[in-house]
Amino acid sequence: MVDTIILLAAVLVFPGGLFVLALGLGLKGVDRRIAARLQRRVGPPLLQPFFDLVKLAGKRTLVPEDACAPVFLGAPLVGVVAMMVAAALIPIQGVYTPSPILGDLLVLFYLMVVPAVVLMVAGSSSGSPYGAIGFSREMTMMLSYEVPIVLVVVAVALRTGMGQGDGITFSLTEIVHYQQIHGAFLLDPAMWPAFLAFLAFLPANLGIAPFDIPEAETEVLEGPLLEYSGPALGLFKAMAAIKTVVVLSLGICLFLPNAPDGLAGLAVQILKLLVVMTIGMTLLRVSLGRMRIDQGFAFFLKLPMALSIAGLAAAALV
């Protein structure tokens, strides 16, 4: 019983649920502010994503006539819940260690596919041609970036497992623990190709320029999100915010989890999130244009793929 309550708290309050939602929205606010500064603008207030969410909660939800209403309205809910659970799976060094009941890297991996699938379902159930285009683009992008990220994750798991002497480990807690003792993988030259491949995966998974092809506002009018309004759209925004934190903290977990214990560890974690977000998302977003879908697909089959294969080889052999 107590275990269940602790698990629920981990999923709903900390580090999943409310905490990760607030953190994600805060990060988004900082991101918009930095982007504005880089373009010589003042930018919105830091709390702008919260205002947006409050507003969306108060608006009317319209369901298109052609849409399949239960799927249309259920999709964002599934996405948010999946992301909350995913956030509870990721350890924060010195602060939080997930219960082994929840799962390991492989479960996290499946959960991280859910937002993309949810977007596809949303796009195709909305009955809008733009949604359908968004669906097909999301699918193409997912097929292209999933392979490199799998190889990256396997490389990290292999490196940790070999270091521990038992082949391969998919436990995130062990990966973090191993790096805490033996030094971060980011400082290990053999892991650099894998890290670069992860940096390429980051904007694609989060739908950020140059890989915001499925939700391209100027081309397909936000694609799958086109028909959503009010609270349902707010859920998608919440999902995107949580997903940002999940993906970024997965990166931190895999490559640079070292941190002191207690509150200092949490502060260090947030600092790392900010730095990775600024470099991996904001700088890219303001400086690059959008790729075409075929360019994006080809890009992932070339450079990140080669990098991730090299990373896997290096992790196994060096």
Add this chain to the structure above:
Amino acid sequence: MNFLKILARNLALGPSTDPFPFGETFTPKGLRGRVEFDAENCTACRYCEQVCIGGAIRFSKTPEGMRFLLWHNTCTFCGLCEFYCPTHAIHLTEDWHLAHGNEDKYAMVENGLLPTIVCTQCGAEAIAIAPNPTAFKEPATEGQKEQYRHLCARCRRKFLQGAL
């Protein structure tokens, strides 16, 4: 890597955003904004009505005199009326604060009345013209000008012939 240099420069220079609407903004000199009409100077030649592209200017005859009406909501602020006005009675100010609620839509007008006068010579009805009529060349005394203003069209012609 040129864009990184640009981004760094942007960061160093800081925002170039105008404080408006939270603070003051600039208004370039010669901006064409709200139209101002000076009935005192108008000769009712109706040239402005003729050249107005948006059809914003209307003159209408009423018992009190000639009415001038300009509706800002169909004015293109092209400035032709000011350019063609022989007596500088119409002028585009630099005031651009024209946004208004829809309830004030038909209140966005510039009004003017050119009152009817009675000709001092023959007693016919006429419109008083500008204090500095273009037909009147120097040398003419102020008294002569004032006298000229209060005549009907026919008597004005006679007056000019007399003055010449």
Add this chain to the structure above:
Amino acid sequence: MSLTRSQIVRSLSARSPWLYRINAGSCNGCDVELATTACIPRYDVERLGCQYCGSPKHADIVLITGPMTVRVKDKVLRLYEEIPDPKVTVAVGICPISGGVFRESYAVCGAMDQFLPIDVNVPGCPPRPQAILEGVAKAIAVWKERL
């Protein structure tokens, strides 16, 4: 001064008005000014919490440019219906307000407020970006009352 919950929600929501543009047969002059207002750092609309959105279903404040042309009338009305309540409409430029230079043309339906409820007018041909910002600020005030 004590604030009720709905007042707090209202004042928070009023800080996030999303903009949507409808071009009802405009000559593009006003659209260029709208793009200027959105894209040029000097006029940064994001300070007001505004964000241009691609879908009418995300919009709160609608900016309409252009006289209502006969061909585009049905589409504009349909698009307007798709915007969820509460919404505020701003007519940008003299064309949607009165027809402007296209008034009384055979191809133009006439003033926009015969067909849609218009809340704020921003006259000009085209209005300068600051005037558009002023109009948006007025629209936000109207929107706050409607929430």
